[in-house]
Amino acid sequence: SREWRFVSGRAPGRGECVVRGEARRGEDDPMALRPLRASALAMARAFGPSLPPQGPRPQRAVPFQLRCARRALVPTTLTGALARPSPSPERAPYSSEADGHGEAGGAKEGNGYHPPPYDPDVPDKASIVRKKGLDVLHDPWWNKGTSFNYVERDALGLRGLLPPCEIPFESQIDRIVQEYNEGIAHVAPQDETVTPENIRKWKVLESLQNRNEVLFYKILLDNFEAMAPIVYTPTVGWCCQNFHLIYRTPRGLFISEKDKGMVSSLVHNWPAGEVDAIVVTDGSRVLGLGDLGVNGLGIAIGKLDIYCAGAGFHPARVLPIVIDVGTDNADLLNHPLYFGLRRPRLEGDAYFEMLDEFMRAVLARYPNVLIQFEDFSSKHAQTLLDRYRDHHLVFNDDIQGTATTVLSGVYGALAAKGERAEDIRNQKIVVAGAGSAGMGVVQFLCKAMVKHGLTEQEARDNFCILDADGLITTAREDVSDFVLPFARREAELADASLLDTICHFKPSILIGLSTVGGLFTSEHLGAMAENCDRPLVMPLSNPTSRLECTAEQCAQWTRGRAIFAAGSPQPDASFDGREIASSQANNMYIFPGLALGASVGHARIITDHMLMAAAESLVKCITADDLAKGSIYPKLSMIRDISLEIACGVIQTAVEDKVVKQESRAAEVLQEQGMDALRNYVRGRMFQPNYDPLVYVPPGIGE
Numbered sequence: 001s002r003e004w005r006f007v008s009g010r011a012p013g014r015g016e017c018v019v020r021g022e023a024r025r026g027e028d029d030p031m032a033l034r035p036l037r038a039s040a041l042a043m044a045r046a047f048g049p050s051l052p053p054q055g056p057r058p059q060r061a062v063p064f065q066l067r068c069a070r071r072a073l074v075p076t077t078l079t080g081a082l083a084r085p086s087p088s089p090e091r092a093p094y095s096s097e098a099d100g101h102g103e104a105g106g107a108k109e110g111n112g113y114h115p116p117p118y119d120p121d122v123p124d125k126a127s128i129v130r131k132k133g134l135d136v137l138h139d140p141w142w143n144k145g146t147s148f149n150y151v152e153r154d155a156l157g158l159r160g161l162l163p164p165c166e167i168p169f170e171s172q173i174d175r176i177v178q179e180y181n182e183g184i185a186h187v188a189p190q191d192e193t194v195t196p197e198n199i200r201k202w203k204v205l206e207s208l209q210n211r212n213e214v215l216f217y218k219i220l221l222d223n224f225e226a227m228a229p230i231v232y233t234p235t236v237g238w239c240c241q242n243f244h245l246i247y248r249t250p251r252g253l254f255i256s257e258k259d260k261g262m263v264s265s266l267v268h269n270w271p272a273g274e275v276d277a278i279v280v281t282d283g284s285r286v287l288g289l290g291d292l293g294v295n296g297l298g299i300a301i302g303k304l305d306i307y308c309a310g311a312g313f314h315p316a317r318v319l320p321i322v323i324d325v326g327t328d329n330a331d332l333l334n335h336p337l338y339f340g341l342r343r344p345r346l347e348g349d350a351y352f353e354m355l356d357e358f359m360r361a362v363l364a365r366y367p368n369v370l371i372q373f374e375d376f377s378s379k380h381a382q383t384l385l386d387r388y389r390d391h392h393l394v395f396n397d398d399i400q401g402t403a404t405t406v407l408s409g410v411y412g413a414l415a416a417k418g419e420r421a422e423d424i425r426n427q428k429i430v431v432a433g434a435g436s437a438g439m440g441v442v443q444f445l446c447k448a449m450v451k452h453g454l455t456e457q458e459a460r461d462n463f464c465i466l467d468a469d470g471l472i473t474t475a476r477e478d479v480s481d482f483v484l485p486f487a488r489r490e491a492e493l494a495d496a497s498l499l500d501t502i503c504h505f506k507p508s509i510l511i512g513l514s515t516v517g518g519l520f521t522s523e524h525l526g527a528m529a530e531n532c533d534r535p536l537v538m539p540l541s542n543p544t545s546r547l548e549c550t551a552e553q554c555a556q557w558t559r560g561r562a563i564f565a566a567g568s569p570q571p572d573a574s575f576d577g578r579e580i581a582s583s584q585a586n587n588m589y590i591f592p593g594l595a596l597g598a599s600v601g602h603a604r605i606i607t608d609h610m611l612m613a614a615a616e617s618l619v620k621c622i623t624a625d626d627l628a629k630g631s632i633y634p635k636l637s638m639i640r641d642i643s644l645e646i647a648c649g650v651i652q653t654a655v656e657d658k659v660v661k662q663e664s665r666a667a668e669v670l671q672e673q674g675m676d677a678l679r680n681y682v683r684g685r686m687f688q689p690n691y692d693p694l695v696y697v698p699p700g701i702g703e
Contacts, residue, residue, distance in 0.1 A: 127142075131156075132156050133161065134250065146163055146167040148166070159266050160253045160255060160265075161250050161254070163244075164259075164339070165338070165340060186242045187238075187245075189238040190545050191237060191238070191568075192544060193234050193544045194235050202238075205227065209305075213315050214689050215689075217309050221309045224639050225636040225637045228306065228309075228639075229569055233542055233543065234543040237286070237287045237289055237542070240287070240298035241289060241292065244294075244335065247339070252297050252319065252320035253270055254322055255322070255323050260354055260357065261357070264361040270319060272316060277370045277372070278320075278362060278366075278370070279299075279372045280320075280358070280372070281321075281323070281373070282376055283296025284345065284377035284380070285377040286375045287375065287542045288542050288543060288546040291328050293326070295340070299375055303320070304320050306592055307592055309689075311595060311640075312643070312686025315687070363392060368393075369393070371388075371392065371393065371394045372397055373396040374397055376436075377436075378436040381396055385399060389606070395606045396440075398436060398437045398440070400444070402440060403611070404594070405586065405618075406441045406445070406538065407444055407612070408589070408590070408616075408619055409585050409633065410427070410536065411616065412583075412632030415619060417563075421452070422453070424449055424452055425449045427462060428507040429445065429464070429507055430463075430498075430505060432510075432514045432520075433512065433515070433541075434465050434480070437540075439480075442465060442486055443482070449462060468514075471496040472487050473494045474487045474491075498519070502524060502527045502531070507535070510538070512540055519548040521549075522557040525537065525549065525554060525558050525562065529558040529559060534561055537558070537562045537563070537565075538565050540566065544569075544570075547568060550566075550570060551571065551580070551582035552573045555575045555580045556573075563632060564583065565583035565585040566583075580630060583633045589633060589636075593617070593645070594647075596650075597654070601660055601664055601667065602665075602666065603654045605659050607653070609656070610654055610657065613650055614646045614649060617646045617649035618646060621641065640686070644683055644686070648675060651678060652670060666682065669681045
């Protein structure tokens with residue numbers, strides 16, 4: 001028997017019309033299919049896709065899809081059988097199921113037809129809502145979470161405040177019942193430091209933040225060194241991996257490729273009239289965990305928690321944003337609870353058009369905002385930074401923040417050895433990792449060497465860069481443009497191993513940004529100790545499972561001679577009964593103070609000189625006792641003092657570089673009253689998490 005169906009329903013997302021059909025030769029009736037075909041093609045034409053080309057009758061079953069991104073008031077999926085393409089109909093599109101007409105929509109009107117009876121006692125199911133935006137989402141009676149359809153999201157100002165994928169009511173029920181009965185299987189942490197105890201602590205703090213932000217930030221600030229690894233790395237990596245499973249309360253802005261052309265509308269749905277700092281990601285390279293799609297919002301949230309606690313940004317004036325352009329992570333695309341766009345990542349011109357629209361939209365509403373790019377893939381990170389950095393107040397923490405942190409660590413190591421900052425020009429450096437972060441470090445260290453007297457080529461000759469294929473030399477083809485200036489010219493060293501490179505080059509500094517856990521072996525570190533009295537070893541990959549070596553391994557394999565700093569927390573090591581300090585080269589030393597200085601100082605852009613000033617200011621915060629122990633970074637418990645020192649150094653350099661805006665009061669204070677007055681000025685603008693008196697003002701007054 002044969003059966004032709006024409007069913008309308010809800011599509012995966014608003015503005016997407018999907019027409020699927022199958023024709024079997026000899027089994028279809030063209031006359032019977034004509035209404036179906038006309039309706040399907042009319043609906044497709046209304047949404048603006050390219051229709052299939054005219055051609056002969058298909059000889060076999062031919063599945064096809066027509067898609068478009070034009071917005072539709074009612075998202076519709078049409079499923080039917082099409083015998084062959086037909087001329088475009090002139091009548092308006094309709095759903096035959098919805099109006100009762102057509103082959104599959106019900107009985108035809110005519111002789112013997114009787115419409116269903118009308119019941120005047122059936123009430124309209126619509127509810128009147130007098131709230132909009134976050135007020136709706138924070139009301140437990142009206143809140144539907146991710147089940148709001150796109151008509152409701154538009155009407156209630158919810159677009160951008162919720163993940164882009166609509167989750168049906170039934171799926172919400174199934175999810176809660178499953179969690180109640182057996183729990184939801186979370187993605188296992190890829191980091192041995194993220195224990196069930198860490199996750200328990202994170203849940204306590206996350207619950208507190210949703211209830212009382214002042215109390216949350218007070219506790220976080222007072223216990224910063226202990227709690228920073230819970231709200232930020234490494235625990236935030238687990239949060240991002242499981243964001244689609246642990247998401248409960250809206251926090252941040254979701255901008256998706258489906259919103260192209262309307263991003264400004266989404267930005268205006270955010271309730272804050274003023275925003276000082278935005279952290280934005282596309283989730284394409286979250287920490288060392290790869291493509292996490294819309295789940296990347298978790299890293300932006302964690303980053304801004306550090307902004308607020310560590311640098312005194314006001315929590316009501318920061319905004320985490322994820323730009324969802326799809327994901328290439330098959331596990332997420334196939335997960336029933338993933339609420340991001342289920343499509344491969346946007347590429348090419350369309351990608352940059354989306355980012356350009358985002359920049360214009362946020363700067364139109366918040367012209368003085370600082371924008372930090374976070375965890376963009378190597379493919380786009382440097383390009384986006386170069387695209388915007390000369391025009392707007394932006395920086396990329398993975399490239400510039402990491403580089404500044406590493407430079408400060410090198411200065412700290414020189415200080416621990418009794419040397420001066422200018423001695424950086426004498427260092428030979430091997431870097432394992434040629435991605436955006438690794439090359440950002442290399443370029444910045446090179447600039448520091450040039451600042452202290454070397455020519456650019458002399459500085460470049462102090463570096464060896466390795467990737468997965470070995471040492472990068474000029475003999476290799478297809479070397480990236482940003483790597484090529486640092487390619488070694490020695491043909492005999494082409495693709496040399498890490499060990500051979502260390503033995504030949506005899507470096508004083510070994511930096512790991514490879515994301516390959518355990519890359520540095522006893523042979524590598526033993527060779528480092530043979531060639532240098534006190535080598536600096538910096539395995540910087542995150543999370544901890546991807547560290548190139550541990551502090552204890554470094555201490556044993558270098559016989560206690562190395563100065564050690566890692567990207568994630570490591571306990572102090574020991575050798576021959578002597579305790580050896582383990583420093584953490586964490587970007588949180590730099591980015592809060594850098595952002596604070598650029599924001600309070602009303603800088604127009606962030607220059608390389610401002611970044612170098614941040615590195616030099618951080619070294620000033622290390623105590624003599626810490627240097628004697630081999631620590632090359634200050635204690636994180638001093639985070640507010642660190643951020644203040646860095647902010648003042650950044651403002652001073654911005655004034656010298658003449659990149660502050662005319663209305664910069666901080667610049668006036670510095671020029672008229674000096675550095676001490678500037679410190680007091682900046683300190684007075686740092687948010688203090690205390691209970692201030694509240695005064696009621698009726699709506700509409702003073703707004």
